Amino acid sequence: MAVQRRYLSLAAAGLTTAMTLSLTSCGSGAGDGGDVTLKLIAADYGDNAANSSKHYWNRLVKDFEKKNPGIKVDVSVYSWTDVDKKVEELVKSGKAPDMAQIGAYADYAAEGKLYKARDVLSIPVQADFVPALAEAGEYGREQYGMPFGSSTRxxxxxxxxxxxxxxxxxxxxxxxxxxxxxxxxxxxxxxxxxxxxxxxxxxxxxxxxxxxxxxxxxxxxxxxxxxxxxxxxxxxxxxxxxxxxxxxxxxxxxxxxxxxxxxxxxxxxxxxxxxxxxxxxxxxxxxxxxxxxxxxxxxxxxxxMGVADWMTAFKQNGHRDQVGKFLDFVYNEKNVMDFSGHYGLLPVTTSGSQAMLADSKYAKLHSFLRQLDNAVFYPADKTSWxxxxxxxxxxxxxxxxxxxxxxxxxxxxxxxxxxxxxxxx
Structure with missing residues (x-):
């Protein structure tokens, strides 16, 4: 029987805690010459406070802010059991974050609340996603879910x-x-x-x-x-x-x-x-x-089985350019490798995958990584899932x-x- 190559969230995975990343500032937004406020809710892959991925984001954000004056970043943490619910509450209350790194994207895509990946990412960054994962992030033949972390079994x-x-x-x-x-x-x-x-x-x-x-x-x-x-x-x-x-x-x-x-x-x-x-x-x-x-x-x-968690970009606040700038930075090879290597996950980009396969330090992950192209994921593109x-x-x-x-x-x-x-x- 043919099986469908559809894809979802690390969730199962099983990695448990999550966080809110807020890119904040004192200005009102794009177009007024002031700082831009971006908000990102993201999952924490650590299993204790010392290993919380809040530390990863703090380092990444500090580096990003140096290179992008006018965009500042604050980080707050949510557990995995709360993160999807938190995003849902914010969206329903009219306070959608600019970005959310969560387990599913189809409902928000179906409601027209998300930017397409091609609306926010540069062409080289979008093209660098592992093809199977990019396909898994599609709804209605358009990619809305940007893979963030992945694994196989x-x-x-x-x-x-x-x-x-x-x-x-x-x-x-x-x-x-x-x-x-x-x-x-x-x-x-x-x-x-x-x-x-x-x-x-x-x-x-x-x-x-x-x-x-x-x-x-x-x-x-x-x-x-x-x-x-x-x-x-x-x-x-x-x-x-x-x-x-x-x-x-x-x-x-x-x-x-x-x-x-x-x-x-x-x-x-x-x-x-x-x-x-x-x-x-x-x-x-x-x-x-x-x-x-x-x-x-x-x-x-x-x-x-393969699992992927999804980065999504919401339209509500109109910060498309700033979101794109930040996500291009998030998905550069160094940051992808830092995250994947630290948490024992598989890179979601082709460049990251090649770097991991070429490094003996990650030898124990190679067998998992080689399975990724042919892995089968949850049918996350279905709103019924x-x-x-x-x-x-x-x-x-x-x-x-x-x-x-x-x-x-x-x-x-x-x-x-x-x-x-x-x-x-």
């Missing part, structure tokens, strides 16, 4: 636990995943395979398994295919071969992604799907790990539980998706 495994269970090679097929998980369970591993289908990021784990089984949320023309035969087979396998035999170490519906990551870093998980930030977390705890491509029914999966994602979070965990009915749950979500799509049209 791989299967992580604990080398020590594998060795103790007599497992010599990481799995490439689902049958091997199940067999290896059984060996890990026999050795007393708490979570042989961590399956986080709790409410935090269910939509991500769901897509990874859909892709592993040859399915996806949508087809090549953007039609929802949630209850496809491929997806039904995938979740029936999960229920029968992983959850029912007790190989997940508990109820997947109650396990959140960050809790699964924490358990892996504590040495309590044999295998799980993860993104690059898990590497730092595991290394900090001394866990020796390996990563491989996602396993599939008969071999390695043909595609993996936020509701569909919310529905997946509420229902998919129970689908593979003791009394779960994968086919029935997938059908229910498909019906919700169809109704939301029809309403959006």
């Amino acid at each position: 791989r299967l992580f495994y604990n080398k020590k636990l594998f060795a103790e269970a007599g497992i010599t090679d990481p799995p490439e097929t689902w049958a091997q995943v199940s067999a290896d998980a059984a060996k890990l369970k026999a050795k007393g591993v708490k979570m042989p395979y961590a399956l986080p289908l709790g409410p935090e990021e269910t939509q991500a784990e769901t897509l990874m398994w859909m892709l592993s089984g040859g399915g996806s949320y949508t087809d090549s023309i953007g039609k929802y295919t949630i209850d496809s035969k491929e997806n039904v087979k995938t979740f029936e396998w999960l229920k029968k071969d992983l959850v029912t035999p007790g190989l997940t170490g508990g109820d997947p519906a109650k396990l959140n992604r960050q809790d699964a990551f924490n358990a892996f870093a504590a040495g309590d998980v044999g295998m799980l799907n993860g993104h690059p930030t898990l590497m730092k977390q595991a290394e900090a705890k001394g866990v020796e790990y390996g990563t491989v491509e996602l396993p599939g029914p008969a071999g390695k999966a043909k595609a993996t 936020p509701l569909v994602s919310k529905t997946v979070k509420a229902k998919m965990g129970k689908a593979v539980g003791a009394n779960g009915n994968p086919a029935g749950v997938l059908s229910d979500i498909q019906n919700t998706a169809n109704e939301a799509d029809n309403t959006a049209e």
